[in-house]
Amino acid sequence: MNKEGLLFIISAPSGAGKTSLCKEVVKFFPNLYHSVSYTTRLPRPGEKDGEDYLFVSKDKFQEMIDDRSFVEWAEIHGNRYGTTIDSLKEYRHKGIDIILDIDGQGGRQLKNEYPDGIYVFILPPSRKDLEERLRLRSTDSDEDIEKRLKNAKEELQYIYQYDYIVVNNDLEEAVSALKSIIIAEKCRRDRVLPLVKGLFQLL
Numbered sequence: 538m539n540k541e542g543l544l545f546i547i548s549a550p551s552g553a554g555k556t557s558l559c560k561e562v563v564k565f566f567p568n569l570y571h572s573v574s575y576t577t578r579l580p581r582p583g584e585k586d587g588e589d590y591l592f593v594s595k596d597k598f599q600e601m602i603d604d605r606s607f608v609e610w611a612e613i614h615g616n617r618y619g620t621t622i623d624s625l626k627e628y629r630h631k632g633i634d635i636i637l638d639i640d641g642q643g644g645r646q647l648k649n650e651y652p653d654g655i656y657v658f659i660l661p662p663s664r665k666d667l668e669e670r671l672r673l674r675s676t677d678s679d680e681d682i683e684k685r686l687k688n689a690k691e692e693l694q695y696i697y698q699y700d701y702i703v704v705n706n707d708l709e710e711a712v713s714a715l716k717s718i719i720i721a722e723k724c725r726r727d728r729v730l731p732l733v734k735g736l737f738q739l740l
């Protein structure tokens with residue numbers, strides 16, 4: 538229905554479950570694309586290049602920064618992550634909505650460029666729960682987990698730039714909340730009216 542695809546930006550402390558949440562939500566919306574970021578991080582077991590991330594070397598990432606290929610990028614837990622300008626434009630111009638799973642630094646950069654984006658912050662129910670989730674994932678080293686817990690606190694400082702907060706206590710409920718946000722945003726008067734005006738010739 539939308540001429541230009543909507544942009545949903547999802548951020549959370551690492552381990553709050555936002556990647557699973559994004560993967561679940563895209564299943565319900567055929568017109569919603571989960572953007573694949575570039576990263577210098579090594580793949581975790583089971584992760585696929587081009588699906589989970591586009592895994593590149595540090596040199597290649599630097600080259601892309603120098604070429605101004607990124608709309609935003611950030612250094613997180615010692616690795617770099619970024620979203621390219623081309624991937625956003627390509628999908629949005631085709632009218633496809635995009636969901637971006639990025640950190641708060643990236644969210645802040647995007648907010649300057651895309652104030653019309655919809656910014657959603659995911660919270661774990663508690664710190665204890667966050668720690669348990671990180672340990673359960675067990676693909677990261679102890680040192681990595683400590684780093685992620687420390688960064689979780691820093692990540693919270695960005696919460697005020699987000700429009701919505703979803704507490705991920707139960708995945709099914711959190712998916713339902715995120716789906717509702719997406720549907721409500723698609724029904725906003727300013728988004729729908731321009732599309733139906735011609736149809737009914739009433740307004």
Ligand code: 5GP
Pocket residue numbers: 548549550551574575578609610611613618619620638639640641642643644
């Ligand atoms: P992980 O290593 O656990 O996959 O991701 C670590 C963090 O990087 C997560 O908070 C994730 O949202 C963030 N991230 C993933 N892709 C991007 C990106 O393109 N840009 C930014 N700024 N953060 C990203």
